[in-house]
Amino acid sequence: xxxxxxxxxxxxxxxxxxxxxxxxxxxxxxxxxxxxxxxxxxxxxxxxxxxxxxxxxxxxxxxxxxxxxxxxxxxxxxxxxxxxxxxxxxxxxxxxxxxxxxxxxxxxxxxxxxxxx
Numbered sequence: 419x420x421x422x423x424x425x426x427x428x429x430x431x432x433x434x435x436x437x438x439x440x441x442x443x444x445x446x447x448x449x450x451x452x453x454x455x456x457x458x459x460x461x462x463x464x465x466x467x468x469x470x471x472x473x474x475x476x477x478x479x480x481x482x483x484x485x486x487x488x489x490x491x492x493x494x495x496x497x498x499x500x501x502x503x504x505x506x507x508x509x510x511x512x513x514x515x516x517x518x519x520x521x522x523x524x525x526x527x528x529x530x531x532x533x534x535x
Contacts, residue, residue, distance in 0.1 A: 473506040476519050480505075483523075498522050 480502030487495025501522055509515050 468512050469506065472512050472515055476502050476506050476515070479519075479523065495526060498525060 480499045482499070483495050483502060484499025487493065487497075487499055502519060505519055505522070506515050509518070
C-alpha cells in the first residue's frame with residue numbers, strides 16, 4: 419500500500435510541476451480544454467452525452483439500413499444507411515442531425531404513402 423501512495427504522490431508532484439511550467443511559459447490557458455468545453459457547451463455538442471447517444475442511435479439504425487439494403491440489393495437503402503452512419507460526424511448541431519435523420523429514415527416509406535393516398 420505504501421508503494422501505491424508513493425506513486426500517487428509522485429504523480430501529484432509531477433502534475434504540480436507541469437502546471438508551474440505551463441504558467442511560467444504563459445500557457446496557463448489550456449487550448450485543448452477550451453476547445454472541448456466549447457464543443458460540449460452547445461446542446462451537448464459532438465462529444466457530450468447527447469452527441470454520443472445520437473451517434474450511437476443513428477449508427478445502429480444506419481447499419482440496419484445498410485445491412486438490409488446490401489442483402490436485398492437495394493441501392494437506395496445502402497446509400498441512406500451510409501448517410502445515417504456519417505451524419506452525426508459531419509453536422510455538429512444535434513437538433514439538425516435528428517431533423518435530417520428523420521427525413522432520411524422516412525425516404526423509403528414515401529412511395530408507399532403516396533400510392534395509398
